[in-house]
Amino acid sequence: MIHFDVSPQLLALYIPLLGALLISLAGRWPNLRELVTLLTAGVLLYVVAGMAPAVLADGFWASFAKAPGLKLAEVLPGVWLELKVEPLGMLFALIASSLWILNSIYSIGYMRGNHEKNQTRFYVCFALAIASVMGLAFAGNLFTLFVFYEALTLTTYPLVAHKGSAEAIRSARTYLGILVVTSVCFLLAGIIGTYVFTGGDMTFRPGGVFRRALADGSLTAPTLGILFVLYMYGIGKAALMPVHRWLPAAMVAPTPVSALLHAVAVVKAGVFTVLKVIVYVFGPAVLVRYGVGDWLIYVAGATILIASCIALFQDNLKRRLAYSTVSQLSYVIIAAALLSPLSITAAALHIAAHAFGKITLFFAAGSIYTAAHKTEISQLDGIGRRMPITMAAFTIGSLSMIGLPPTAGFVSKWYLLQATWETDAPFVLVVVILSTLLNAAYFLPIVYRAFFVAEAKPHHEPHQSSADGNFGDHGDHHGHDAHDHGEAPWPVVVALSCTALATIVFFFYSDLAIGLANQLRSGLP
Amino acid sequence: MLDAFEIVPNLPVLVVTTPLIGGILTIAMGRGKGPWAWATLITGVVFYFTVLLMQQVLAAKTGFISYELGNWPRQWGIEYRVDALNAFILLTVAGVGFVTTLYAQKSVEKEIPQDRHNFFYAVWVLAICGLLGITVTGDAFNVYVLLEISSLTVYALIAMGKDMNRQALTASLRYLILGSVGASFILLGIGYLMMVTGTLNMEDMHDRLAALPDIVHHRTVLVAFAFLLCGLGLKMALFPLHMWLPKAYTYAPSAVSALLSATATKVGIYMAFRFLFTIFGVGFSFVAMPANLVLSVAACAGILVTGVTAVRQTNLKRMLAYSSVGQLGYIVAGFSLANVHGVAGSVVHIFNHAVMKGGMFMAAGAIMYRLGRCDLRSIRGLGKRMPLTMAAFVAGGLGLVGFPLTAGFISKWYLVQGALEAPHMWPVAAVVLVGSLLAVAYTWRVVEAAYFQEPEGESALVTEAPLSMVAPMWILIGASVYFGVSATFTGEISMRAAKSLLGGAP
Amino acid sequence: MTDAVGLPPPGIILVLGGLLLPLLRGLGPAVALLLPLLTLGFIWGIPDDLTVTMPFMGQYDLTVLAFNPPTKVFATIFAVMAFAGALFAHPITGLDSERGRRWRVELPAAFVYAGSAICVTFAGDILSLFIFWELMAIGSTTVIWSAGTKAAGRAGYRYALVHFVGGVLLMAGILAKVFALQGAGVADPLALHHFFFGAAGFEGLSFGAGDAAAWLILLGILVNAAAPPLGSWLADAYPEASESGTVFLSAFTTKTAVYVLMLLFAGTQLLIYVGLLMAVYGIVYAILENDMRRILAYSIVNQVGFMVCGIGIGTAMALNGAAAHAFAHIVYKALLLMSAGSVLYMTGKRKCTDLGGLYHSMPITMTCGIIGALAISSFPLTSGFVTKSMINQAAADEHIALAWFTLTAASAGVFLHAGIKFPWFVFFQKDSGLRPPDPPWNMRAAMIFFAAVCILLGVPGLYGPLYAILPFPAAAGETLYAPYTVPHVINQLQLLLFSGLAFFALLPVLKRTLTITLDADWFYRRLFPGVWQHLLRPVVLAFREFFDYLFGNIPQMVKDTVYSPPQEARMFKEWGLGGAMVVITGFLFVYLVLGYIAA
Amino acid sequence: MTGALGIYNYWIYVVLMMIGLYGVIAKPNLIKQAIALGLFQTGIFLYYISMAVIDGGTAPVWTTILDGAQKYEGPYDNPLPHVLILTAIVVSVSVLAVALALIINIKRTYGTIxxxxxxxxxxxxKRADYQRGQVTDAADDVEHKLEGHHHA
Structure with missing residues (x-):
């Protein structure tokens, strides 16, 4: 049933699985357990990075279209669990595997600093989630993609519900509910529909799988349109409005998990899937010709703006970040929906750029929580003086979200704006301009507060968190003097410094990401 | 050795006679572990026979094996006829029967007084005998007889739960009355068919019905069809004729619930296949008669209503019982599509649901074994105390949801594919998908309670169920995962069965 | 052309050095004074034909260091300004004082700001230009915020929003052009010369869609140049910065915009009118204003108007004038703001009506302020005289009568508000009773330094080095421009005299007690917040309500109906046996009927 | 015998079935229900037997053996349904036996039939069972606890 092979993509799948096993065995000895996590992450990055040169090589694309995938198991007659390396997946896998290391370092600091329970389960599920991401990244066909997509939902569920509090369970239920409802009702229907209409062809290939069916008339434009809608709303992880609510709900999770959700795995998996579906299942040319994807531009544009506006209201830091993510994800979607070579590049790049920026922001939020037990923006007065590194990193992350140089966000925005001219899309241009305004509008006050507003008097009562505030039950449990703190534990600081640095470094050395994205573009017809 | 006893040529009859004789002999096996050991032996042997039979069928050039009892020609005597479909069902029934027998030992020890063990296992083996008999026979009246054998034994098995909860008695009586009415309807239907065709052999019936000049307007055939459909609906617990089921499954001894959920209703569905497809034929059942309409509406309503009902339950066994009705709805919805993928989905789901739900009932039984009850409150925090059991339950639950790489996904895939292929039947696809969401809802209540809440009372002290319960449970759950990852075997068999049912190549 | 890889552009010294300053602890203030000088030395030390490129985004070669014609003059004055500003901002009382704490944020930010501005002048391609352009916005916002007041917080916020939007407009324009160039197969689509929109025969822009790129770029730059109505951020934000912050702010943003306009839009007629509008607008608002630093802020708009107008005229003379005027303007405007800043620092008061009579106790501040005021009014023997007159001259040479008249009138107006009004109200007029001493040594030193520069540049014969680094230097043996001609000097003195008379004649009218004058910043101070508060916010709230309903209430309702425990006894009642039988019979009946109908 | 009366035993079978059905539906006494079930099945037996009858036919037995000399060659009724129904009667009796056994047990445990x-x-x-296991909603449950805690 299963072919054992030393193909790197298979290794990438097995390493985190093996890691999960070892972590669970090492559960009794926290230091060993964390060591295993870090080692696994390191080995994974080594393996994944080792695959990149081949993908970047000339002529990769030509061979990609022809080369057979690595078949793991025949699930149904003719339906294989299949892995195949392509540039987009490569990019995604690189992001996830490199950020996993940093996230693990961060987790160590965070989980210990906050005395979280069930840490072994946490690390195991984390490793499993990364395994799902690897499977997703290297999925060779729609079916495999779906399998790992669902696996990711399941493996991240325990992470979201980690605290086990009423709030956590309810939020986790929302998380699971929306993701499962969309994926089962729409995505699966779309995939089976694809299977039916293409006569069993679900392999990712440049140009899409529908051409023959469209040519011989067995698939009509309206049906194609319905399928497209099913896909776009089926991929709930991409948080296209109105199925974005799981993201703010999932904020209840410990911060490393939020970072995982927002930067490394889950939402990235969503937009990655969107992009993959557009590029490899429908094919931009087909979508342009039949015009069934135009609505997506407007929906994504509306999502960008509305989510940003909602973010303005949020006093809870992580919620604000969550809505920011919703908005940023639609950047990827809107770029993908423009369906031009440049815009596809922009979409792929924004996946990477947003990952680094957003993980920094979440790390910073978690760092604040760990050190100061503060969750609301209104509590952050003057915190930049106590935690200069954290807040500096936060600032860098914010700049990246706004798309300013010298941060990663600029690179993808560069391509996106260029694509608006390529496709002559003034609407998108306006959206980007307004969104820049809004992003700045909700990030700058935080930075300002942190650095330029004097800290409240020591005898001030801790700010009562609002009704929807996360961690609301924690404020009084820790008899911690919130006014006597410095930076968070060193692993936390190290991790967030690294990601902040990466956000800047990405600006200067984006060659690898651009190379992969261009590979993708060169494969477009 | 096999050849010496001429086992292979006689396999079709051996799968019935072995448990029949063995079952009766069980009574004489004393009071210790004897009856259980004997029952295990018998079911094991039968399982082995069904595996051989499966090989025979797959190897047969015609695609089926015909066995005439006592060498009477089929016009006079009883013909046992095994093709891909019933070989597969036989395998399922015998396999699950064997595994549940393994499981039964501890469970029965706890739930049924020692002095009745020999009766219990005797009836148990006979029930399996009846179910296998229904599946193997090619004679309509023989179906009725064996149906009653299995039903009577099942009534008895359910009633054995009375020592745990007296409601087992009323549940059993309820099932008895409704089941007997259903069986009577079937008997009546067979009678009308016999009146028209003058034969009891299924193949012959089909040929003669097909030869009738104006079958569509033939009142007798119509009435026969209606009675049969109604009777079969009762036996396979088609919504809204499922009313006997929840109570029966809830209060039966745990092992019995596992066995019944996996086999009894499945055999009912097998009968429906035989009557609707083999005897009446697709053209009559689904084109001339509105069977597809009635069945798919009933099935879809069942999926939704029982799904919601299942979510409301606090007792795991009752929840699983309602879930079973919903899952049977999938199967019925599948074959009511009357196309290859739909029917294949049904067939494969018979198997998949048997292993998943069997495993889950076993898990519920294991909790019963340790805690004496299995409700949401008592399972709090059990994820840590009984990790294997709860993991099995959750894995099974994911199967019911139809998560990929579980067996349930395979069924769902076929069913949705079938629904999309059939003209104007896409709502069935929608219902199938929505139904799986309801499965998420009830599975997740268990997950939340078991993994994210702290245990209370005695739950905090329990340990994992004994190996003899956990191992069989995981055999079934493991099978459900294995056949979710690699469904080539089940998929191909069910496609073959579906094609032969629909009148294509066997 | 030499090509050195790895050499950073000079401004980087300031940027990185500035970022490192807070880490140097006690050494910081000293190093802060050295860094600008180092930068200046670097600017003058590198050969004029050097270019440095850097690979970027895997497909571009960014020219981060190249000398464009106006580079030297702008880079020089920016570096000088950074030095004087650093001197002025020096944390005299040590890093732990209030001022010292502010210094730790403000000066690094100011250095990032100044350094980026210098980098913009050295940018040899549009992308690196843009990158540093955006960095300036970040730096300047931080400078404003450093003031630490609530008003500064809000003003800085608005400032940042305006600039980021301006930035994205500029970026959109750049990309429109880049895309078009790539489509045309141009190998180096980022090269600056593709963006010389004004180069094509001094033509105005057409309004066609094809010029979208040019329009967007122009719009983006004009935001930074503070052209009304895009420029009200200036008067809104600058006065809210700290006394030293404003000094920095006055120098870089608008002048960088002038530099970029000079590069890209030289000769675009539209700019003449924009410039004139700015000149007049600045005067009008400055006269109406009461806050001393806001008066000076509006005066920046007015002065930049001169430069923009010069760029619009586009002749060598005009461009030289614009560049030279930018140079001089940075010096005297900084001087004026230092003077105002000193007053603010010593008194804590900012409104003209609260001040007066300070000449008693702040003689140095007063003197320097008056020198700055004279310079801005183009008084002969000051820097303003030798620079601004070039623009007027160019207007006259090109026979652009409207420009000439307006500029001349504006010159008078400048004297009115900045030359007389500011010193008069602050240092003379009625006695406010305040007797603060002159500010600390570093502030005095900075003022004296710039006052000296103002004078020196105005002394005949000493302005030569400035003229030598202008974009269009004189050919060998020729004079670039001779400001000190008799008619010119007399004209100017007449003009100033009459303006002065007018001021004192109108003094009762000019005694304003208005606290704030709203202009186009009304849009983002009142209108946008109003729109947000009364239109958008409700809509967004409604959306949130909708989502809450969709994902909160509906699932809750479903949950309530699905999960809720059956409370009533009857709900535990299953269908009785009889009921079940009835259902069965009914099913049979229905089926028979259906079958009958079907048959 | 022709017309409606000619198939009068079919009518009787229907009437018997209906009586049985009515009994099952309407009678609260379990014994009566069992009896009604028996009637219901008996109706079906009658139907089968009626089906086998041929106009003027005799019992399908070897009359020669009974009679010795006389040889009757006329039509005889179809023996197959008779055989079948013998089996069915056995089944029916067993069902009744099981039903009665259950009823006895019910009487013992419940004290009533x-x-x-x-x-x-x-x-x-059932209600007690339900409430014992009731965790209306894992999340709400914890919440109630917390609230209670706060109030206390």
Missing amino acids: EYDEIEAMDQAD
Whole structure:
């Protein structure tokens, strides 16, 4: 049933699985357990990075279209669990595997600093989630993609519900509910529909799988349109409005998990899937010709703006970040929906750029929580003086979200704006301009507060968190003097410094990401 | 050795006679572990026979094996006829029967007084005998007889739960009355068919019905069809004729619930296949008669209503019982599509649901074994105390949801594919998908309670169920995962069965 | 052309050095004074034909260091300004004082700001230009915020929003052009010369869609140049910065915009009118204003108007004038703001009506302020005289009568508000009773330094080095421009005299007690917040309500109906046996009927 | 015998079935229900037997053996349904036996054989069972606890 092979993509799948096993065995000895996590992450990055040169090589694309995938198991007659390396997946896998290391370092600091329970389960599920991401990244066909997509939902569920509090369970239920409802009702229907209409062809290939069916008339434009809608709303992880609510709900999770959700795995998996579906299942040319994807531009544009506006209201830091993510994800979607070579590049790049920026922001939020037990923006007065590194990193992350140089966000925005001219899309241009305004509008006050507003008097009562505030039950449990703190534990600081640095470094050395994205573009017809 | 006893040529009859004789002999096996050991032996042997039979069928050039009892020609005597479909069902029934027998030992020890063990296992083996008999026979009246054998034994098995909860008695009586009415309807239907065709052999019936000049307007055939459909609906617990089921499954001894959920209703569905497809034929059942309409509406309503009902339950066994009705709805919805993928989905789901739900009932039984009850409150925090059991339950639950790489996904895939292929039947696809969401809802209540809440009372002290319960449970759950990852075997068999049912190549 | 890889552009010294300053602890203030000088030395030390490129985004070669014609003059004055500003901002009382704490944020930010501005002048391609352009916005916002007041917080916020939007407009324009160039197969689509929109025969822009790129770029730059109505951020934000912050702010943003306009839009007629509008607008608002630093802020708009107008005229003379005027303007405007800043620092008061009579106790501040005021009014023997007159001259040479008249009138107006009004109200007029001493040594030193520069540049014969680094230097043996001609000097003195008379004649009218004058910043101070508060916010709230309903209430309702425990006894009642039988019979009946109908 | 009367035993079979059905539906006494079930099945037996009858036919037995000399060659009834129904009767009797066994057990444990009373008891049992296991909603449950804590 299963072919054992030393193909790197298979290794990438097995390493985190093996890691999960070892972590669970090492559960009794926290230091060993964390060591295993870090080692696994390191080995994974080594393996994944080792695959990149081949993908970047000339002529990769030509061979990609022809080369057979690595078949793991025949699930149904003719339906294989299949892995195949392509540039987009490569990019995604690189992001996830490199950020996993940093996230693990961060987790160590965070989980210990906050005395979280069930840490072994946490690390195991984390490793499993990364395994799902690897499977997703290297999925060779729609079916495999779906399998790992669902696996990711399941493996991240325990992470979201980690605290086990009423709030956590309810939020986790929302998380699971929306993701499962969309994926089962729409995505699966779309995939089976694809299977039916293409006569069993679900392999990712440049140009899409529908051409023959469209040519011989067995698939009509309206049906194609319905399928497209099913896909776009089926991929709930991409948080296209109105199925974005799981993201703010999932904020209840410990911060490393939020970072995982927002930067490394889950939402990235969503937009990655969107992009993959557009590029490899429908094919931009087909979508342009039949015009069934135009609505997506407007929906994504509306999502960008509305989510940003909602973010303005949020006093809870992580919620604000969550809505920011919703908005940023639609950047990827809107770029993908423009369906031009440049815009596809922009979409792929924004996946990477947003990952680094957003993980920094979440790390910073978690760092604040760990050190100061503060969750609301209104509590952050003057915190930049106590935690200069954290807040500096936060600032860098914010700049990246706004798309300013010298941060990663600029690179993808560069391509996106260029694509608006390529496709002559003034609407998108306006959206980007307004969104820049809004992003700045909700990030700058935080930075300002942190650095330029004097800290409240020591005898001030801790700010009562609002009704929807996360961690609301924690404020009084820790008899911690919130006014006597410095930076968070060193692993936390190290991790967030690294990601902040990466956000800047990405600006200067984006060659690898651009190379992969261009590979993708060169494969477009 | 096999050849010496001429086992292979006689396999079709051996799968019935072995448990029949063995079952009766069980009574004489004393009071210790004897009856259980004997029952295990018998079911094991039968399982082995069904595996051989499966090989025979797959190897047969015609695609089926015909066995005439006592060498009477089929016009006079009883013909046992095994093709891909019933070989597969036989395998399922015998396999699950064997595994549940393994499981039964501890469970029965706890739930049924020692002095009745020999009766219990005797009836148990006979029930399996009846179910296998229904599946193997090619004679309509023989179906009725064996149906009653299995039903009577099942009534008895359910009633054995009375020592745990007296409601087992009323549940059993309820099932008895409704089941007997259903069986009577079937008997009546067979009678009308016999009146028209003058034969009891299924193949012959089909040929003669097909030869009738104006079958569509033939009142007798119509009435026969209606009675049969109604009777079969009762036996396979088609919504809204499922009313006997929840109570029966809830209060039966745990092992019995596992066995019944996996086999009894499945055999009912097998009968429906035989009557609707083999005897009446697709053209009559689904084109001339509105069977597809009635069945798919009933099935879809069942999926939704029982799904919601299942979510409301606090007792795991009752929840699983309602879930079973919903899952049977999938199967019925599948074959009511009357196309290859739909029917294949049904067939494969018979198997998949048997292993998943069997495993889950076993898990519920294991909790019963340790805690004496299995409700949401008592399972709090059990994820840590009984990790294997709860993991099995959750894995099974994911199967019911139809998560990929579980067996349930395979069924769902076929069913949705079938629904999309059939003209104007896409709502069935929608219902199938929505139904799986309801499965998420009830599975997740268990997950939340078991993994994210702290245990209370005695739950905090329990340990994992004994190996003899956990191992069989995981055999079934493991099978459900294995056949979710690699469904080539089940998929191909069910496609073959579906094609032969629909009148294509066997 | 030499090509050195790895050499950073000079401004980087300031940027990185500035970022490192807070880490140097006690050494910081000293190093802060050295860094600008180092930068200046670097600017003058590198050969004029050097270019440095850097690979970027895997497909571009960014020219981060190249000398464009106006580079030297702008880079020089920016570096000088950074030095004087650093001197002025020096944390005299040590890093732990209030001022010292502010210094730790403000000066690094100011250095990032100044350094980026210098980098913009050295940018040899549009992308690196843009990158540093955006960095300036970040730096300047931080400078404003450093003031630490609530008003500064809000003003800085608005400032940042305006600039980021301006930035994205500029970026959109750049990309429109880049895309078009790539489509045309141009190998180096980022090269600056593709963006010389004004180069094509001094033509105005057409309004066609094809010029979208040019329009967007122009719009983006004009935001930074503070052209009304895009420029009200200036008067809104600058006065809210700290006394030293404003000094920095006055120098870089608008002048960088002038530099970029000079590069890209030289000769675009539209700019003449924009410039004139700015000149007049600045005067009008400055006269109406009461806050001393806001008066000076509006005066920046007015002065930049001169430069923009010069760029619009586009002749060598005009461009030289614009560049030279930018140079001089940075010096005297900084001087004026230092003077105002000193007053603010010593008194804590900012409104003209609260001040007066300070000449008693702040003689140095007063003197320097008056020198700055004279310079801005183009008084002969000051820097303003030798620079601004070039623009007027160019207007006259090109026979652009409207420009000439307006500029001349504006010159008078400048004297009115900045030359007389500011010193008069602050240092003379009625006695406010305040007797603060002159500010600390570093502030005095900075003022004296710039006052000296103002004078020196105005002394005949000493302005030569400035003229030598202008974009269009004189050919060998020729004079670039001779400001000190008799008619010119007399004209100017007449003009100033009459303006002065007018001021004192109108003094009762000019005694304003208005606290704030709203202009186009009304849009983002009142209108946008109003729109947000009364239109958008409700809509967004409604959306949130909708989502809450969709994902909160509906699932809750479903949950309530699905999960809720059956409370009533009857709900535990299953269908009785009889009921079940009835259902069965009914099913049979229905089926028979259906079958009958079907048959 | 022709017309409607000619198939009068079919009518009787229907009437018997209906009586049985009515009994099952309407009678609260379990014994009566069992009897009604028996009637219901008997109706079906009658149907089968009637089906086998041929106009003027005799019993399908070797009359020569009985009679010795006389040889009757006329039509005889179809023996197959008779055989079948013998089996069915056995089945029916077994069902009745099981039913009665159950009823005896019910009488022992519940103390009554009135359906309504049993149902009421079952209902109470079930309700208790439900409430014992009730965790309306894992999340809400914890919340209630927390709230209680706060109030305290």
